[in-house]
Amino acid sequence: MRSCDHEAEHELAAKRAMANMPPAEEVSRVAEMFKAVSEPSRLKILFALRHGEMCVFHIVEAVGGTQSAVSHQLRLLKAAGIVKSRRDGQTIAYSLADEHVVAVLELTCAHLKCNL
Amino acid sequence: MRSCDHEAEHELAAKRAMANMPPAEEVSRVAEMFKAVSEPSRLKILFALRHGEMCVFHIVEAVGGTQSAVSHQLRLLKAAGIVKSRRDGQTIAYSLADEHVVAVLELTCAHLKCNL
């Protein structure tokens, strides 16, 4: 393999890319964030939570699946900092962690030309 | 399992969530898009391509790894509609598909408070 030496622009871009590549740990964090929202079951939970805070029972009602599966996914979403929870008596209410999540979802849907 | 019946707001949110849940096929498309950018090796390729179009050789140079691995990842990114390619003589030049990709990356970094 050899460089396409007649393409100086590519060479320059590569050099800048190397110089500006975020450290591995930062790349990992961004990847983790995206991974959290890259599974249909978790994504449905986020779509559901856009309509407001909900306890686990209602999330299960909204997205389908078993209580156990939803609970496992909620744990991952919470660990990724995408949702937050608060105890409310006997139930635990989940909600989106902040407005960035909604913005990313909407931008992605715009990219895909979805009607979100 | 029983509903937390004293929380009418949650009940309402659940009903709206069900009524507005995108069809499964649309959820899948969004998930696919996120999955494409949820692996560190693919993410590094995108970070690299922010600095301009590059052929495979230079991408390998910028992100590390083997030519085969990078080529496989480029195929996935292209299938997801995140990068595009054009033949340029003996090499094939890759670039980001559109500005939505950059916007999503920047928004996510803002969420994580990265210095992208």
Added chain:
DNA sequence: TCAAGATATGAATAACTGTTCATATATTAA
């Protein structure tokens, strides 16, 4: 304290995914 409901979690299994290795295809120069 006891019972019942709501949520969380550990283990196990099945499905998926990233990398490597070897090889194939495509383009250019001679």
Added chain:
DNA sequence: TTAATATATGAACAGTTATTCATATCTTGA
């Protein structure tokens, strides 16, 4: 056409992950 370079790809293996099942924890009301 042949040689050389650039890129793509199929198969296989290893590591990861989503779900299920059973059970544990936590909270409230009696």
